[in-house]
Every structure is written in structure tokens, then in C-alpha cells.
Amino acid sequence: MIRIEDYPPGFEEDGRLRSAFMRELTLHVLNHPATAKVDGSKSAVSVPRTLIRYWHDPHEVPDDVAACLTSWDRLRSEGCQFRMFSDASAATYIGERYGPRHVKAFVRCRHPAMRCDYLRLCFVFAEGGLYVDADDVLLGDGWKTLFADDALKLQPLCYDIASAAMIPASRIWQGDLSTTDRIFYVNNDPLAAPAGHPVLQRALERATDKLLGDDPRPEIQSTTGPGNLTAALVAHARELVLADEPLDFVLLKDWDAIAETRWDLSYRGDARNWRNMDAVDSQH
Known part of the structure; x- marks a missing residue:
């Protein structure tokens, strides 16, 4: 049982508390699977069969990245629509859907990975x-x-x-994994x-x-990336648990069986990899 009293309103902005709550939430989902609303048959809303991807420059997609993209092509025959965005088309979409404030935020994203983070939030929130x-x-x-249903689906990590390594996905669900020196x-x-x-x-x-705030170089992970999404998730989950309402999201246990990340791609060795960019920035 999650001890809500340990997590006051606004706790999600504290990295330690955010991680601790995420750990408790993972165990809560594991031990109380019935609390997750996963049956979309009772709802007129569902996840649309639209596949969204992003590459900043459509004219310079590396061959190894193109091969990854192509692996999803068989979803077309299953009724999926494909939406591929670039820096230019993302800016146009955000301008049409949201307006000047969000376009300004998008422009402040200082790396393609950050712009990709922001676009996915804009698109999936607007259209699913x-x-x-x-x-x-x-x-x-x-x-x-x-x-299959109307739940938000996300992959838990640790x-x-x-x-300085990721915990294997299967270990995240084990009850003996402590929060000491780990980030959930x-x-x-x-x-x-x-x-x-x-x-x-x-x-x-x-x-x-955050993008429109005073920080001239907002950090990617916590501003638009997983840290940002985790903060939103745990704050929302706290409200649901406090109101004794069912969870409207699912933490995926089997993403590794659905898709795998290719780590040996050519772009990872240069500035197109946001981790390399942040390493350069930290030296100045």
C-alpha cells in the first residue's frame, strides 16, 4: 500500500521522492493488478492505430536508422497509419494544433532528441x-x-x-530491489x-x-524526457490513489519482447546523440 502521507503535493519535483514513489507504484501495480483499468471494452475511447516516429532531417536518415524504421512496415497491413515527423514538420504541426506559445517552447528545445520529446507529447495528447x-x-x-484498451502504456526502468548500468527489466518487478542508489x-x-x-x-x-522559464539551457532528461514524464505520472497516480480510483495506465512488463533498441547505430558516436552533446556542454 502506498503511504500517501509520505508524498505531499508537489513531491514529484524532488528526485528522491519521485523515484521512491515510482518504486512503490511498480510494486502496487504488481500486487494489485485489478486496480489498473485495462478493459477498453467499456469505453468508447481507445488508443488509435497510429504509429508516430521522428527524425530531425528527412533527407539525411542514416541507413541503419532507416532499417529500424522499416522493421515496423508490416503494421500497415494491420490497419495502422504512419506519421513521420522532422524538425520542420513538427514545428508546423505544433503551430497548427497549439499556437505560438508551444512553438516558442519547441524552438527552445536545443537538440533533435529534445524536439522529438516535445513533439511526441504534443501529438499523442492531441490525437492519441x-x-x-x-x-x-x-x-x-x-x-x-x-x-487493446484505453489505458496509457509506459515502460518502467531502473x-x-x-x-552505472540499467537494471534488467525483469528485476524491476522483484520485491527485494531496494531504492538505495537507484533511480526508478x-x-x-x-x-x-x-x-x-x-x-x-x-x-x-x-x-x-520549463522550456519557457529562466534557465537558458534546460536539461533534456528532466525538461522534456523521461524525468518529465515520470513527474507527471507519479503526481497523477498520487491523485488516483488518494481518491481510491482505478489506475488509468499500465506499466509494461514485456516491452523487450515487442521491440528492442539498437545501440550500435552510427549516429550514437557524434553530436546527433544527445548524451554526447550534454557531455560537451558540461566541459564549458
Whole structure:
């Protein structure tokens, strides 16, 4: 049982408390699966069969990235629509859907990965669908479950600080995994949701406020990336638990069986990889 009294309003802005709540939430979902609203048969709303991807320059997609994108092509025959965005088309979409304030926030995103983070929030909140990163390769047919109901679907992750490595996905669900020197959070890849989901609304508003704030170089992960989405999720989950309402999201246990990330891609060795960009920035 999550001790709500340990997490006062606004706790999500404290990294330690955010991680601790995320750990408790994972165990709560594991031990109380019936509390998650996963049956979309009672709802007129569902996750649209739209696949959203992003690459900043459509004229310079590396061959190895193109191969990853192509692996998803068989979803077309399953009735999925494809939406591929670039920096230019994302700016146009955001301007048409949201207006000048959000366009200004998008322009302040200082790296393609950050702009991709922001676009996925804008699109999935507005229209719903499934976003996957351009370096994800489709494996089996488990993807169909992502569209099966009206729940938001997110992948839980855990980073072990001492070993500087990710905890295997299967270990995250084990009850003996402590929060000491570990960061529990959700990834923003994949991101599957119906239009208008309150977690995405909160994440988009938080990212927009931070991008338009006083920080001249807002950090990617906490501003638009997984840290931002985790903050929105745990704040929303706290409200649901406090009101004794069912969860309207699912923490995925089997994403690794649906798709895998290719880590040996050529762009990871240069500034197109946001981690390399932040390493350069930290030296100045």
C-alpha cells in the first residue's frame, strides 16, 4: 500500500521522492493488478492505430536508422497509419494544433532528441497513438496489446548508480530491489495513449513551462524526457490513489519482447546523440 502521507503535493519535483514513489507504484501495480483499468471494452475511447516516429532531417536518415524504421512496415497491413515527423514538420504541426506559445517552447528545445520529446507529447495528447523511437526494431506481435484498451502504456526502468548500468527489466518487478542508489522512472519510449490523457496533459504543460522559464539551457532528461514524464505520472497516480480510483495506465512488463533498441547505430558516436552533446556542454 502506498503511504500517501509520505508524498505531499508537489513531491514529484524532488528526485528522491519521485523515484521512491515510482518504486512503490511498480510494486502496487504488481500486487494489485485489478486496480489498473485495462478493459477498453467499456469505453468508447481507445488508443488509435497510429504509429508516430521522428527524425530531425528527412533527407539525411542514416541507413541503419532507416532499417529500424522499416522493421515496423508490416503494421500497415494491420490497419495502422504512419506519421513521420522532422524538425520542420513538427514545428508546423505544433503551430497548427497549439499556437505560438508551444512553438516558442519547441524552438527552445536545443537538440533533435529534445524536439522529438516535445513533439511526441504534443501529438499523442492531441490525437492519441503509439510513439516509438527511430532506433527501435519491431520483434513479435505483442504490439497489438498496446492498442487493446484505453489505458496509457509506459515502460518502467531502473538505473543503478553504483554500477552505472540499467537494471534488467525483469528485476524491476522483484520485491527485494531496494531504492538505495537507484533511480526508478518511466521511459518516454514507447508512449501509447488515447487522445487527451491527463498524464500527457500534465507532462506537456510542465515541459512547456520549463522550456519557457529562466534557465537558458534546460536539461533534456528532466525538461522534456523521461524525468518529465515520470513527474507527471507519479503526481497523477498520487491523485488516483488518494481518491481510491482505478489506475488509468499500465506499466509494461514485456516491452523487450515487442521491440528492442539498437545501440550500435552510427549516429550514437557524434553530436546527433544527445548524451554526447550534454557531455560537451558540461566541459564549458
